[in-house]
Amino acid sequence: MAKRALGINPSTLIGWLSVALVLVLTLGTLLAVFGRAEGASSIGPSDWVAVRFTLLQAGLSAAISVILAVPLARALARRRFMGRGLLIALMGAPFILPVIVAVLGLLAVFGRNGIASTVLVWAGFDPISIYGLGGVLLAHVFFNLPLATRLILQGWLAIPAERFRLAAELGFSCRAVARHLERPMLRAVLPGAFMVVFLICMTSFAVVLVLGGGPRATTVELAIYQAFRFDFDLSKAAQLAGIQFTLGALATVVALRVSAPMSAGSGLDRVVMRWDSSAIWLRVQDSIIMLAAALFLLAPLAAILVAGTGQVFRLPPQVWLSAERSLLVAMAAMTLTVLFSLTMALNVVRLRHRRRLSMTIEAIGYLTLAASPLVIGTGLFILLFPIANPVALALPVTAIVNAVMSLPFALRILKPAIMEVEQTYGSLADSLGLRGTARLRLLILPRIRGPLGFAAGLAAALSMGDLGVIALFAGPDQATLPMQLYRLMSAYRMAEAAGAALLLLILSFALFWMFDKGGRMNADT
């Protein structure tokens, strides 16, 4: 093939700089961490308990999420009903739902004074104890059941419709369809879905920060935070960060081995025509499963809505200030994510005929999927400490770390979009001599507006709701809204916390909606 002559232009350069930045933030911070992890090992027995708990909770969370997701995905795949699209959209919502908000919602439903406990006490049982392993699992399943469902649903929809038609023609029963069509698909899809959830739960921080803790429910991530924040033992934090990285790397290698799927986020609106599952009891069963899932996902949000509505306009000024800070951080992170992912994706597509180079760039873009924000944060602190006051840089550092944490998702959205534009219109553009900046401005940007808006919305919402690096760095006057919310919860100011949670919820979804909508407005096909 003739070389696509895009030429050297600013976007190419920024693309390479983005690659360098990601490498510094992931591998560079890691080196800094290893450099600092000198001296006698201060890793004690309690830290090995943390390692064990990390693996245990991640394994259980993944197993429960995936097992529950199978019947739910099956129901969604084979039923056609009003509100199906809405339910699938709801399955996507936890992705941009701030973790700390969901945790507060789960506390409102399943906590000691929550609705579920109240009912149990009324019926003569003990109230639920949400803190510890149970609570961590509950929150992780809340977040990852929808994700696992979407991944498995993709598997269902990937079975060609002709096979189901053939099965109907041959008079397959529901059981036979399961044996010949569905189980082989599940065998291929489930290990990947399990590993994706496992990885997410391994680096989960905010959930464990609130619901875990104590000697028996501390993860490595939480231990890093405690070593850093409470003991200011940088050497120990660094050693723990090394352990966390090793675990993450191992899990990633396993995940790649089983070829973990990534949610493409679209194309789930198709319904598989089925002839084997019209039995009334199957319909009832599917309805109950879907209702239960919807209730489980909606109840915590409804609880926040109910408890927070009256509170939002009575929130103290420091909450509004933190909201302002969060909005600034989110906008900065969104801008950086778009800049990084767009320029990297352009380079990946431009160099697609040099397969190895192109795939390496793309792989670097996905590095942060396996990275832990707390490890990055610890490394950055070590790197910045000699030259600047890291605390003064808390907000910029948060924005940059948020930006690279969203990069894999944005890259995953933009690369195929740009690839499609090049494959469809690249020849025409080449023949007209459309290159460099003009090609970007006149061809690529107008044609990827939708995906670009979607990616920007995700990045903004993820940053808005993030409670990770900021917890390491923030001084008293630098709290973002999620950080402020955590402080309110820690101080048991639950009414204000509910108000702040509702505010955070609204802002996160509003940011996402604004950019996503903006990208799709007046879009021509």
Place this chain on the structure above:
Amino acid sequence: MLTLDGLVIQQGDFRLTADFTVPTGDRVAVLGPSGGGKSTLLGAIAGFIRPTRGRILWNGEVLNDKPPGQRPVSILFQENNLFPHMTAEHNIGLGLKPDLKLSESERAQVNAALIRVGLDGLGKRKPAALSGGQQSRVALARMLLRGKPLVLLDEPFAALGPALKNEMLDLVNDLAKETGATVLMVTHNPEDAHRFAPQTILVAEGAALPPQDTDALFANPPKALSQYLGNPNADE
């Protein structure tokens, strides 16, 4: 004058050779079974496919290392000849300046081209708001403005009905006469060749043969052509 000098294109098992010239101003049909290499030949001339051996020349100048946009070539593909997010005007304007920063006089040129192809007043419309025939006219207006001396048509009108297709071919004919352009048109329909092209390049069995008089060719078809004409389903 287009010269294909010892041209060999090898893609896996597929191989195509060509060694001939096409005089300036000729209108030539490129005829042959599908999969025979008609599009490959045009792709190589336009710069999308790198020849394995040999040279492509225009008036003695070697084109091999020039990117598509810098060759003296306008090509219309089977589809995707217009950017759907741009108005007809902008699509045409790209033929003058790829960055679309048009001066007043260039905008007047765009307008004149619109009028010439019979789309007066439709310049603000996007392709989706135009009929198939009108979309073809937009692409032809852009071709007209680019003023490249060599025009390659890779079945751009295949999706149009016969009457509309003939209308477009007549328009290409007129435009080519006005600008003195050399035209190579891929077709697998002998009627199109008769109607449009005094000369025909037969592409079959791994070789693109030199242009021959179209009427004479059909009056006394060689084996490859008679096989193709006699059995239209033979794709081998």
